[in-house]
Amino acid sequence: MATKRKPYVREVGCCWWKSNPYYRFYMLRESCSVFTVWVSLLLLLFLFSPSSFAALIRHPVICLLNFAALLASLLHTKTWYDLTPKALNLPEDKLAAIVKWLWVVTIAFSALALLLSLL
Amino acid sequence: MADEKKLLLKIQRYNPERDSAPYFAPYEILWDDQTSFLDALQYLKDNVCPDLSFRSSCRMAICGSCGVMIDGVPKLACKTFVRNYPHGATVEPLANFPVERDLVVDLSHFLEYIEALKPYVIGNTRSPADGPNTQTPAQLARYHKFSMCINCGLCYAACPQFGLNPAFLGPAAITLGHRYNLDSRDYGKNERLRTMNTENGVWSCTFVGYCSEVCPKHADPAAALQQCKADSALNFVASVLKCKKNKEVSHGDKT
Structure with a gap:
């Protein structure tokens, strides 16, 4: 007897991420990488042509882009550190301490970098 | 009512x-x-x-x-x-x-993936005559969370990567495999890693994390997948080093 099965497959559209706030935040988190590419290009320019770099970073649009890159990297750091405990199979109390220390090191390193750049 | x-x-x-x-x-x-x-x-x-x-x-x-x-x-x-x-x-x-x-x-794919990852103790040669296979609370704690999975498939419904690529082994199957990889009584980790290391294994996961959010038993499949990625990466490094060492040994034999 022929089967009466006719499984219906629901297609996943390219806008699947729009339907759910969790997916939307995931896309926002992942889109931070676009700004990382931007900063990398800027650093490459600094490496190969320091004079052009110095002229470029004073442009208001570039300042805005760099500010957006700063916010994006902060968001990415926050989500990265929040997700770090998932990759480590350790007791809860140790995980909390590790995340705290990650923040301490990040803030200390950022403050040192800022200090050195202002000197 | x-x-x-x-x-x-x-x-x-x-x-x-x-x-x-x-x-x-x-x-x-x-x-x-x-x-x-x-x-x-x-x-x-x-x-x-x-x-x-x-x-x-x-x-x-x-x-x-x-x-x-x-x-x-x-x-x-x-x-x-x-x-x-x-x-x-x-x-x-x-x-x-x-x-x-x-x-x-139709959950056939999902059930096949669970089977592929061999969620049972492998390579333990103890017999009932040897007595109970003891395990410390710390050893149990390493996998206890992942053993909570009830195979309900909610994590697959939450996973956009599985939606886009139905060949992806998916959160629950990998979580169950990882649960046994972490079990001190099990010796089948390398066998399961062969499946986990494949293109449709752990590396298809992009850490959306929604699987853990919807899991009704808090089995945390996203955590299992990230830990499996670390295991998979270490396994790759170990295999490269082993391959290099074997080559050196075989070259040594020839000379």
Whole structure:
């Protein structure tokens, strides 16, 4: 007897991420990488042509882009550190301490970098 | 049901013998504060539409049969209460799986993936005569969370990567494999890693993390996948080093 099965497959559209706030935040988190590419290009320019770099970073649009890159990297750091405990199979109390220390090191390193750049 | 109220549920219907595509049908249900979505579906089947198809068994969030999408979110119908949806809700079959009929989906892929990852103790040669295989609380704690999985498939419905690529082994299967990889009584880690290391294994996961969010037993599949990625990377490095060492040994033999 022929089967009466006719499984219906629901297609996943390219806008699947729009339907759910969790997916939307995931896309926002992942889109931070676009700004990382931007900063990398800027650093490459600094490496190969320091004079052009110095002229470029004073442009208001570039300042805005760099500010957006700063916010994006902060968001990415926050989500990265929040997700770090998932990759480590350790007791809860140790995980909390590790995340705290990650923040301490990040803030200390950022403050040192800022200090050195202002000197 | 002394304090009965009425509520509108939109339920996705699909009869493969009659319909070309699923559609939503509105149904009015009677409910009180103790009515779960599974109770509501059973009420409809008993009183309104006897041909409504859905899976269920234990009614207490243990068997993992009654997974459905409620307002687009994967949930166990028995563990989700109508009182939390005062303005009505839509009920659909689990996302990312082919729909067989109404709220019933085809879980064949999912079950094959679980089987592929060998979620059982491998390589332990102890016999009953050797006595119990003891395990410390610390050893148990390493995998206990991951052993909570009830194979309900909600994590697959929450995983966009599985939706986009149904060949991806997916969260629950990898979590169950990882649960045994972490078990001190098991010696089958390398065997499972061969499957986990493949293109459709752990590396298809992009850490959306929604699987852990919807897991009704808090098994945390996203954590299992990230830990498996670390294991997979270490396994790759170890295999490269081993390969290099073997080459050196074989070259040494030739000279």
